[in-house]
Amino acid sequence: MTSSQAAGAEEAREDAEVSTRKKTFTEVQTERSEQAERTVLIKCPQKLNEKKLLQYLSSHGNIKSHFFFENRGIHALIEFSEKNSIDSLQDAVGVPSAAEHHVVPFKSRLFTFTLKNPVSQAAGGTPVHLSPQFHIPVKDLIPKLCHADSISSQMYMLLNEYQLTEENIKLRYLACSLVRDFARAYFPDSTVKPFGSSVNTFGKLGCDVDMFLDFCDTQKHATKMKKGPFEMEYQMKRLPSERLATQKILSVIGDCLDNFGPGCIGIQKILNARCPLVKFSHQATGFQCDLSVSNSIAIKSSELLYIYGCLDPRVRALVFSVRCWARVHGLTNSVPGTWITNFSLTMMVMFFLQRRSPPIIPTLDQLKELADEKDKHVIGGYDCSFVTDLSKIKPTKNTETLDVLLGDFFEYFGNFDFRRNSLNLRKGKEVNKPESSPLYIWNPFEQDLNISKNVNQPQLEKFVAVARESAWILQNEDKTQQTIKKEPWGLAALLIPFGKSNASKTKNRMKGIGSETIRSLLDSLKLNSANSLQKAVGK
Numbered sequence: 001m002t003s004s005q006a007a008g009a010e011e012a013r014e015d016a017e018v019s020t021r022k023k024t025f026t027e028v029q030t031e032r033s034e035q036a037e038r039t040v041l042i043k044c045p046q047k048l049n050e051k052k053l054l055q056y057l058s059s060h061g062n063i064k065s066h067f068f069f070e071n072r073g074i075h076a077l078i079e080f081s082e083k084n085s086i087d088s089l090q091d092a093v094g095v096p097s098a099a100e101h102h103v104v105p106f107k108s109r110l111f112t113f114t115l116k117n118p119v120s121q122a123a124g125g126t127p128v129h130l131s132p133q134f135h136i137p138v139k140d141l142i143p144k145l146c147h148a149d150s151i152s153s154q155m156y157m158l159l160n161e162y163q164l165t166e167e168n169i170k171l172r173y174l175a176c177s178l179v180r181d182f183a184r185a186y187f188p189d190s191t192v193k194p195f196g197s198s199v200n201t202f203g204k205l206g207c208d209v210d211m212f213l214d215f216c217d218t219q220k221h222a223t224k225m226k227k228g229p230f231e232m233e234y235q236m237k238r239l240p241s242e243r244l245a246t247q248k249i250l251s252v253i254g255d256c257l258d259n260f261g262p263g264c265i266g267i268q269k270i271l272n273a274r275c276p277l278v279k280f281s282h283q284a285t286g287f288q289c290d291l292s293v294s295n296s297i298a299i300k301s302s303e304l305l306y307i308y309g310c311l312d313p314r315v316r317a318l319v320f321s322v323r324c325w326a327r328v329h330g331l332t333n334s335v336p337g338t339w340i341t342n343f344s345l346t347m348m349v350m351f352f353l354q355r356r357s358p359p360i361i362p363t364l365d366q367l368k369e370l371a372d373e374k375d376k377h378v379i380g381g382y383d384c385s386f387v388t389d390l391s392k393i394k395p396t397k398n399t400e401t402l403d404v405l406l407g408d409f410f411e412y413f414g415n416f417d418f419r420r421n422s423l424n425l426r427k428g429k430e431v432n433k434p435e436s437s438p439l440y441i442w443n444p445f446e447q448d449l450n451i452s453k454n455v456n457q458p459q460l461e462k463f464v465a466v467a468r469e470s471a472w473i474l475q476n477e478d479k480t481q482q483t484i485k486k487e488p489w490g491l492a493a494l495l496i497p498f499g500k501s502n503a504s505k506t507k508n509r510m511k512g513i514g515s516e517t518i519r520s521l522l523d524s525l526k527l528n529s530a531n532s533l534q535k536a537v538g539k
């Protein structure tokens with residue numbers, strides 16, 4: 001091999017390394033946000049010639065990627081290679097005529113594409129491929145799961161069906177980017193980014209988009225001011241509290257979306273909540289959105305979960321199964337209440353994985369030890385530092401299967417001493433509860449907060465009861481028998497509400513076992529007595 005060939009090979013290896021290396025949370029956020037800025041969303045006619053649409057759009061610039069999806073009509077997401085292609089497209093696009101409705105002349109990146117002569121213009125096109133934005137219902141998943149060869153593969157199947165797709169992630173970042181356009185009308189330095197399950201690797205198709213408004217430049221300016229012999233600062237409106245500022249900002253942006261945002265409907269301002277937010281439905285993307293103002297600690301917990309989700313494939317598979325199981329049994333709910341939230345449940349799974357021997361994921365304190373200078377973050381007096389480079393975290397030596405982990409998860413929490421102990425993910429230890437909330441999970445960053453404070457005793461008891469029943473089902477099932485009888489087994493058996501089918505089946509099974517045992521006992525007695533009778537008669 002010549003030296004240039006060797007150098008080429010080395011380069012190729014490095015390229016491969018970069019593409020397989022897991023990106024940091026910030027790298028992903030920056031890349032995706034930038035991608036969203038080069039993207040537009042177009043409502044298309046039902047009958048469409050894909051090639052012609054792309055040809056038309058290509059006159060404004062190179063199209064890097066695109067896909068179609070159904071959301072009360074066909075929509076196309078078009079990602080251009082260059083941002084200025086959007087300016088070119090916007091220049092060429094018309095404004096709706098004011099004949100029927102008076103329009104608000106805000107020029108967004110949402111367009112409607114129509115054919116002047118539908119019959120001839122759509123001709124020659126094959127139906128476009130529609131990328132699914134929702135997962136299949138649990139009842140349709142169950143028969144699929146029954147064809148798997150182990151609980152482990154059932155869990156990966158569920159993960160594959162439910163996890164966010166590449167397309168859905170793009171759509172989520174686009175929704176944030178479109179809201180950002182409105183926020184910039186007031187605050188040119190602001191950005192809108194997703195957090196929570198849209199970005200923490202535990203998002204399921206159909207879940208809400210949590211987004212926050214960030215004024216990143218304000219922080220940069222705050223550090224700038226300190227340098228040099230002079231001080232010059234912006235005159236800004238001063239308010240008695242940060243909370244009041246947040247409420248005022250969210251209130252105007254809520255009004256702006258309500259009055260001028262194309263397809264932003266059902267705006268609800270929930271400004272008195274602990275974390276003030278504006279809820280709305282974004283019709284074009286089909287997302288339910290929760291907009292709040294930058295909450296650095298919530299973003300850090302999204303990053304922490306992102307790291308855990310990337311470390312080992314079993315982590316996400318277990319979380320998705322447990323979340324789905326909890327939803328089926330009414331342990332979680334889409335509306336807030338006294339039940340466990342998906343966020344708390346995810347933290348419970350993380351804690352369980354920290355408690356394995358050897359642990360499957362490290363504790364937060366261990367991640368803090370690996371942090372370098374650039375990972376240092378202190379927010380509101382709390383040290384939120386932890387390593388962000390995934391390659392610095394040693395892979396686990398634990399080789400347990402998901403079959404074992406799922407059963408043990410239910411057993412572990414079915415027997416957990418919730419009366420005395422709390423879950424501390426920073427230390428990866430059960431510690432005495434600092435107060436009497438039924439379920440106490442330490443907020444990993446604000447150590448005096450309980451993330452599951454909302455959970456009441458009956459809800460916790462229900463969780464424990466369903467966990468025990470599930471552990472029992474997994475321990476006592478006979479996969480071969482259940483497969484022959486075409487009964488759901490493994491994870492599938494746990495995704496049927498117990499009240500409806502399983503509980504009665506369990507009881508029947510118990511009854512069955514009981515009556516069979518008694519019958520065989522009776523039979524043997526009869527046999528014995530018949531024998532003895534015969535013997536007696538014979539005598």
Ligand code: CTP
Pocket residue numbers: 195196197198200203204207208210297298299301302341342343450451452
């Ligand atoms: N959060 C938090 N403390 C809480 C609740 C929420 O720090 N007590 C933060 C977490 O970072 C969480 C995010 O807010 O991920 C969004 O909250 P939520 O929407 O309730 O949870 P998700 O993780 O997004 O899960 P879901 O799929 O149910 O929306």
Ligand code: MG
Pocket residue numbers: 196197198207208209210
């Ligand atoms: Mg959420």
